[in-house]
Amino acid sequence: MTQNIINFDNAxxxxxxxxxxxxxxxEAVAKYGNAGRGGHPIATRMSxxxxxxRERVAKFFDAKTENTVFxxxxxxxxxxAIQRILKQGGHAIISDLEHNAVYRPIVALxxxxxxxxxxxxxxxxxxxxxxxxxxAIRPNTRAMICTVASNVTGQILPYRELARLAKSxxxxxxxxxxxxxxxxxxxxxxxxxxxxxxxxxxGLYGITGTGVLLTDGVFPIQPLMQDGTGSMxxxxxxxxxxxxxxxxxxxxxxxxASLKAGIDFVERRSVEGLYWQESRLCQLFCQALADTAEVxxxxxxxxxxxxxxxxxxxxxxxxxxxxxxxxxGFCLRVGLHCxxxxxxxxxxxxxxxxxxxxxxxxxxxxxxxxxxxxNYAKN
Numbered sequence: 001m002t003q004n005i006i007n008f009d010n011a012x013x014x015x016x017x018x019x020x021x022x023x024x025x026x027e028a029v030a031k032y033g034n035a036g037r038g039g040h041p042i043a044t045r046m047s048x049x050x051x052x053x054r055e056r057v058a059k060f061f062d063a064k065t066e067n068t069v070f071x072x073x074x075x076x077x078x079x080x081a082i083q084r085i086l087k088q089g090g091h092a093i094i095s096d097l098e099h100n101a102v103y104r105p106i107v108a109l110x111x112x113x114x115x116x117x118x119x120x121x122x123x124x125x126x127x128x129x130x131x132x133x134x135x136a137i138r139p140n141t142r143a144m145i146c147t148v149a150s151n152v153t154g155q156i157l158p159y160r161e162l163a164r165l166a167k168s169x170x171x172x173x174x175x176x177x178x179x180x181x182x183x184x185x186x187x188x189x190x191x192x193x194x195x196x197x198x199x200x201x202x203g204l205y206g207i208t209g210t211g212v213l214l215t216d217g218v219f220p221i222q223p224l225m226q227d228g229t230g231s232m233x234x235x236x237x238x239x240x241x242x243x244x245x246x247x248x249x250x251x252x253x254x255x256x257a258s259l260k261a262g263i264d265f266v267e268r269r270s271v272e273g274l275y276w277q278e279s280r281l282c283q284l285f286c287q288a289l290a291d292t293a294e295v296x297x298x299x300x301x302x303x304x305x306x307x308x309x310x311x312x313x314x315x316x317x318x319x320x321x322x323x324x325x326x327x328x329g330f331c332l333r334v335g336l337h338c339x340x341x342x343x344x345x346x347x348x349x350x351x352x353x354x355x356x357x358x359x360x361x362x363x364x365x366x367x368x369x370x371x372x373x374x375n376y377a378k379n
Contacts, residue, residue, distance in 0.1 A: 006365045009333045011151055011179060011308050011356035013201050013208055017262075018359075021205055024261035028254040046253055053260035054243070060263050061196065062187040063214040069243045070251055071211035074178045075101040077197035080213060080246065081174045082106065082145060084221045085195070090142035092117040093133055095157060096345050097150040100338045102176060106145070119341065122150075124300050126158040133162055143172045148180035152342040152352065153298050154282075154308030156184070163192035172219040178202055182266045183275050183306050188214050195219065200255060203274075205262030205359075210255035213246065221246060265359075274359055278307030281357040281366050285309055288370040294377035298346055310352035313377045318351050321376065325353075328372050332356075 007015045031045065051065075058068040071077040078101045086092060086109055094102055096119050109115045118136040123129045133144060144166045149156045159175055166173035172194045180186055182203025188196050193216070200210030215221060223238050225248040239245055266274065286309060289295045298310040313321050322334035335351040336343050343351060357366070 004329045007331045008355050009331045010358035012333055014205050014358045018205055018265040021258050021261045024257045025254055028257035050256050053256040056260045056263055057212055061214055062189040066242050067215045067217055069213040069246045071213050073211040074197055074199035077211045077213035079105050080224055081195045085143050085172050086115050089114050090140045091138045092143045093120050093136045095120055095122050095146045097122050097342045099151055102145050124303050130161050141171055145174045147176040149306040151179050152337050152339050153310050154305035156304045160191050167192055179306050185271050200259045205265050206259035207255055209252050210259050278357045281361055282307045282309050285355055285366055292374050292377055309355040312352050318353050322353050324376055330369050
């Protein structure tokens with residue numbers, strides 16, 4: 001049964017995983033114990049593997065190894081950054097395309113009376129988007145939080161320009177790179193991002209339960225949790241140095257092994273090559289459906305996108321369409337994609353269906369999906 005299933009829901013989690021990732025996971029299960037806990041051979045080789053993975057991630061994003069923190073997922077990284085940077089209160093600015101991993105902690109902080117916030121409108125014109133963020137800045141603005149690319153439409157935000165704007169005002173820019181990592185040439189140093197958060201299981205091809213927080217160190221992040229770190233164990237106080245300050249308890253060492261292997265895979269294929277391959281399938285998908293009036297595609301020719309396409313069929317609930325496509329062997333995400341702000345902006349109250357290819361997606365399968373949608377739309 002599974003051999004007939006085609007996954008186009010890779011913006012949620014890439015599937016299948018590369019062979020080297022599956023091998024790395026199997027090896028980690030077979031060989032490794034607990035990192036940083038003891039000096040025996042099993043612990044030592046585990047610590048070496050985790051350090052090697054941390055170093056690999058840091059190099060990939062042009063960050064310092066010690067400022068590269070493993071997290072449970074991108075949501076964990078974003079909450080850690082948002083809640084600690086805004087611990088002392090102040091004002092925050094977010095975009096109107098943010099995922100709930102950003103929106104909900106911001107709303108919770110506001111409801112608790114700890115911060116105020118402004119939602120800046122993202123335009124089809126990057127200069128207008130920048131103006132909206134600039135006009136939202138107040139004397140007490142402490143953080144600007146933006147997604148690198150929308151998980152609903154794939155629209156790429158002017159994150160580099162927003163980082164420069166934030167830096168010029170002494171504001172911390174927290175970037176959600178969940179849909180950009182492995183697809184766009186992201187660099188903490190070159191892009192000027194203060195804190196970068198991303199998932200390990202999407203475009204980096206690691207397993208689920210993996211995330212990363214990288215910081216330039218300018219805006220200190222205090223821990224949300226305190227526990228054993230394997231360092232300074234005599235002290236009742238959490239270590240004040242990174243990454244130990246933010247990594248409490250047993251690390252997901254199997255996830256770290258998978259992440260290193262996933263980044264190796266991405267670099268062999270190249271970020272540019274993966275972007276081109278997956279974007280070509282998205283363009284093919286859109287062009288092949290352009291003559292089908294019943295299909296609405298949420299893209300603008302003036303906007304740059306990562307390889308994600310949101311669409312719906314007129315007169316059909318998105319859930320109905322996705323369910324039908326599932327019976328035909330196609331897996332696509334449907335609904336609000338945990339990003340209600342973006343759907344409010346689009347006017348898609350019932351959500352959309354999301355087409356998101358990966359390195360393993362094929363043109364033939366894309367065209368079969370297109371023909372299936374066309375037949376469904378005309379019935």
